[in-house]
Amino acid sequence: MSGWLDGNFVSVIDGVAFGLLLFTIAVGLSLVFGMMDVLNLAHGTLYLAGAYVAYALSDGTLTGLLLALLAGALVGTMGGAALTFLTQPLARRGHLDQAVLTLGITFIVADLLSAAFGADVLPTDPPEVLRGTVGLLGHAYPVYRLVFIAVAAGLALLVYLVFERSSLGALVRATVADRDMVRALGVDIRKVLYGVFASGAALAAVGGVLGAPILGPGPGVDETVLVLSLVVVVVGGLGSVRGALAGALLIGQVQTLGVALLPEYAPFLLFGTMLLVLVVRPHGLVASAVRA
Amino acid sequence: MSPSATAGTAGTTTRRRLSATAVAGALAVAPFVLGPYAIGTLSRILVFALLVLSVNLLTGLTGLPTLGQSAYFGVGAYAAAITATRITDIGVLQLLVAAGVSALVAVPTGWLAVRARGVVFLMLTLAIGEIVYSAAVNWKSLTNGTDGMSGIPPVVPLPGMPALELDGLVYFYVLAVFLLLFAAVSRFGSTSFALALRGIRDNEPRMRAIGYPTQRYALTVYCGAAALAGAAGALWVSVQRFVSPGDAGFEIAALALLAVVIGGSGSMPGACAGAALVWLTRDYLGNLEAVAGRGPLLLGLLFVTAVYALPRGLAGVRIPRRLIRRRTA
Numbered sequence: 015m016s017g018w019l020d021g022n023f024v025s026v027i028d029g030v031a032f033g034l035l036l037f038t039i040a041v042g043l044s045l046v047f048g049m050m051d052v053l054n055l056a057h058g059t060l061y062l063a064g065a066y067v068a069y070a071l072s073d074g075t076l077t078g079l080l081l082a083l084l085a086g087a088l089v090g091t092m093g094g095a096a097l098t099f100l101t102q103p104l105a106r107r108g109h110l111d112q113a114v115l116t117l118g119i120t121f122i123v124a125d126l127l128s129a130a131f132g133a134d135v136l137p138t139d140p141p142e143v144l145r146g147t148v149g150l151l152g153h154a155y156p157v158y159r160l161v162f163i164a165v166a167a168g169l170a171l172l173v174y175l176v177f178e179r180s181s182l183g184a185l186v187r188a189t190v191a192d193r194d195m196v197r198a199l200g201v202d203i204r205k206v207l208y209g210v211f212a213s214g215a216a217l218a219a220v221g222g223v224l225g226a227p228i229l230g231p232g233p234g235v236d237e238t239v240l241v242l243s244l245v246v247v248v249v250g251g252l253g254s255v256r257g258a259l260a261g262a263l264l265i266g267q268v269q270t271l272g273v274a275l276l277p278e279y280a281p282f283l284l285f286g287t288m289l290l291v292l293v294v295r296p297h298g299l300v301a302s303a304v305r306a
Numbered sequence: 307m308s309p310s311a312t313a314g315t316a317g318t319t320t321r322r323r324l325s326a327t328a329v330a331g332a333l334a335v336a337p338f339v340l341g342p343y344a345i346g347t348l349s350r351i352l353v354f355a356l357l358v359l360s361v362n363l364l365t366g367l368t369g370l371p372t373l374g375q376s377a378y379f380g381v382g383a384y385a386a387a388i389t390a391t392r393i394t395d396i397g398v399l400q401l402l403v404a405a406g407v408s409a410l411v412a413v414p415t416g417w418l419a420v421r422a423r424g425v426v427f428l429m430l431t432l433a434i435g436e437i438v439y440s441a442a443v444n445w446k447s448l449t450n451g452t453d454g455m456s457g458i459p460p461v462v463p464l465p466g467m468p469a470l471e472l473d474g475l476v477y478f479y480v481l482a483v484f485l486l487l488f489a490a491v492s493r494f495g496s497t498s499f500a501l502a503l504r505g506i507r508d509n510e511p512r513m514r515a516i517g518y519p520t521q522r523y524a525l526t527v528y529c530g531a532a533a534l535a536g537a538a539g540a541l542w543v544s545v546q547r548f549v550s551p552g553d554a555g556f557e558i559a560a561l562a563l564l565a566v567v568i569g570g571s572g573s574m575p576g577a578c579a580g581a582a583l584v585w586l587t588r589d590y591l592g593n594l595e596a597v598a599g600r601g602p603l604l605l606g607l608l609f610v611t612a613v614y615a616l617p618r619g620l621a622g623v624r625i626p627r628r629l630i631r632r633r634t635a
Contacts, residue, residue, distance in 0.1 A: 053425050104613065109425045110371045111613050114567050117560050118609025125602040237556050241436040244429040252426070278447075281440035288433060289418050296421060 023153050025274040026267070031159045033266020034166035035228060038221035040243035040250075041173055041258040042094075042214025048253015049190045050207050052101050053109045055116040056093075058240030059123045060215050063089050064222020065231035066131055069138045072226070076141045079223075086223035087216045094215025098208050120236060128233050135232030158227055165224060170259060173217070177255050186210055190253070242269075245284065249291045251298025260299040264291075326575070333481055337474040347589055349477045349545045352484045355581035356538035357558070358565040359491050359574060363531040365563065366572035367500060368524060369507030370423070373559045374431030375535050377415070377438035378408040380554020382536025384442065386543040387455045395469065397461040397479060401540045408536025409529045411438075416528035420521060423510070435559050442551035454550030461544040470544075480541050487537065492574060503527055561588065561605070568612045584608070 043057045064086040071082040097116070104111045139145065140158035147154040177183040189196045189206045197203050222231075229235060242265065250261020264287065272283040291299060333352075337345050357379050364370045382404035389403045419430045442449050449455065460469040463479050470476045494500055505513045506520050514520050543549050552558075561584050569580025587608050588601050 047425065053428075107617065109428070110365070110567060111617075113371065113373070113425075113428060114564055114609055115613045117564070118606045118613070121560075121602045121606030121609060123606075125600060125606065129600075237436075241433055241556075245433050248426060248429050248433070278444055281437045281444060285415075285434065285437045288430075289414075292418060292421065 022271060022274060023151065024155065025270050027150070027155060027163075028159065029267040029270035030263070031163050031166075031228065031266075032270055033263040034163060034170065035221060035225045035262075036242055036246050036266055037170055037259050037262035038166055038224070039218045039239060040246040040262055041170075041255060042217045043243045044247045044250070044253055044258045045177070045186075045255075046211050046214045047247070049186060050210055052098075052105070052207075052211065053112045053116065054097060054101070054211075055113055055240060056097060056119045056123070057215075057218055057243055058236035058238070059120050060090055060093050060218035061222040061225070061239040062127060062231055062236040063093065063123070064219035065138065065226040065229070065235065066127055066136075066222075067219070068223040068226035069131070069136045069231050072138055072141070074139065074142045076143060079141050082223045083220060086219040090216035090219025091212045093219065094212035095208055097215065098211040102207075120240075124233065124236055127231075131231065133233055135230055135235070138226035138230045140227045162224055162228070169217070169220075174255050174259075245288055247298075249288055249298055251295075251300040254300050257298055257300030264299070322575075330485060337477055342473050345477050346473050346545070347585075349473070349480045350542075350589070351582050351585045352480050353538050353541045353545060354562070354565075354585050355578045356484060356487055356541065357535050358562050358569070358577045358581040359488065360531040360534040360538065361562045362566050362569075362572070362574060362577040363491070363527055363534070365566050366570075366577065367495070367507065368503045368527050370420070370524065370528075371425075371428045371563065372419075372431040373428055373556075373563055374415075374419070374433070374435035374438075375531070375562055376554050376556065376559035377431075377435040378412060378532035378535035379539040379542070379558060380438055380442055380549075380551075381411050382408045382539025383543050383549045383553050384449055384455070384539075385536065386540035387458055387549045388448070390458045390461070390543065391455065395459045395462045396465055397463040397540075397544060400461070400543070401483065401537050404536040404540035405533040406536075408539070409533040412529040412532030413525075416525050416532065420524040420528055432556075432559070435554075435556060439551055439554050439556065442554045449551070452551060454548060456548045458543060458547040458549075460547065476545055480545060483537070483541055487534065488574070488578075491534070495574065499523070499526075561585075564605075564609055564612070568608075568616065570616075 039057070039061050042060075043054060046052050046054055067086045067089055068079075068082045071085060072078050097119070100119070101112055101115060104115060144158040144161055145156075147156050148160065149155075150160075177186065185196070185201065186206055186209075189201070189203060193203055196206075229239070246258060246261040246265050248261075249265060250259070251257035265284070268283055268287045269280070272280040276283065333348075336348055340348070357375060360378070361372055361375045364372045364375070385407040386400040386404040389400045394400070415434045419427055419434065422430055443452055460471050461476065461479065462469050463482075470479055502513065502518055502523055505518070506523060510520055539553070542553060546553075562581075565580035565584045566577050567580070568583060569576035569578070584605070587604055591601070591604050
């Protein structure tokens, strides 16, 4: 077993990095749908926008990366606010209309982005100080991915603390449980909705900035990211931070180990995992009380 | 239902039959009037309309919003392409193989999908579609990867008939299969099984309570819709004589769902009109010089406009009552 682990050590750590990337993206999708009942199929587009921001602002310095992170967070926040505004009138008409609207937005933004940046996948390099590799238990491993793992784990912890441990998180969860009661307490529900949507979107765009060197910007990436996040959310269980984390880490491993071990059958492994999880636990790994 | 409403329905049925005959007639003479490019487009619209009818069976009739019907369209297309290149160029056999293989693939995938309803169903079907797409890309020994499969021989509709080399003749083959399947789906719409599906859409707990095995019904219609999508995939191969992973991709699934929503969920002529509108926007408007290459942008604008402006789709657009009354008075 240790021999197997040794042979696939790099893939397993890559899986952790990819899983944390998926978590950063998917947690916003999960919260916006699970808590606020808004289906956002433009979620992958937010990642793509963030990745293009990273490409545009990356100049090989750490300052460039930090600027890109700020710009990405700003783009994401504004995108999330715009999406809240656009989906609000459809709230009563059901999810199908939300799906069509957000798909339309996906088409429009993807077309504008490929008009601006071209139709090729753009390689995005991490800042110079973070290039190169370090020794990790006898394996050479890229520095950027290790830094990424640390940053993404920090983000995951932050999201967990805010949503599950702070009074702000309690307010959001209370809004999910009983909208009318929270409104009766004098809270403006729309502000909660805008806040959750905008922060979820900002996380996806920041994921795009950080993830650009791993899954770089290009046409079709929005769709890949959307599907992976949906799988994460379905496997993990809708509407909970812990579910998104569990689902993301599992899918991250399946994707990287699957590609490393059985490249031709990797897509079926993804489906097989989803099938297996949903047969054993129909509501995902971490079931939560969601009005679905 | 009031007596006047019943009389209205009878009138509508006659009018519907008349307009269906008119549309079929217009489609039949189209090759004598239109150029080869237009005929090629029309063939593709008919194929796409079959896929949209398949989505409509699930989304419009049963209330299961699917973003994965491109999966069965793609499976059917690849099955037909493999049959055509390795076994037989007989069109009917390709159609049967494609429909059969798609239905078979739908058994396990559909079993997973129909465990869920609503948005989770949509998410699962989207994931199924994406997995079939990446299988088409990665399973190179079978699908030839991103290069796609070319060199597919021209289709021979029935044994003993000549191979259809000309686009106009392929169009008639596609039209014949389309009309046949459209009629079949129409008939299916008035069976008691279809009524039960409507019941599942409107109030599933009640249907379950009065003894309908709703889960089994949902899986059955799922497999039937997959067979229809697979047949459409086989026709697609006869028209294009080429198949690539893009044909099984997300864009096709999204367009098919949009066509159903634009057409007005549940209405079959509406679904076909929606299919034509969506396909023309993508293929024709996207090629106009002023907006060359901006097809996705126009489609996106169509999606957004449709959602806000046509809450009940094309089939829900009604001439204001006042005008009708004035005319009948």
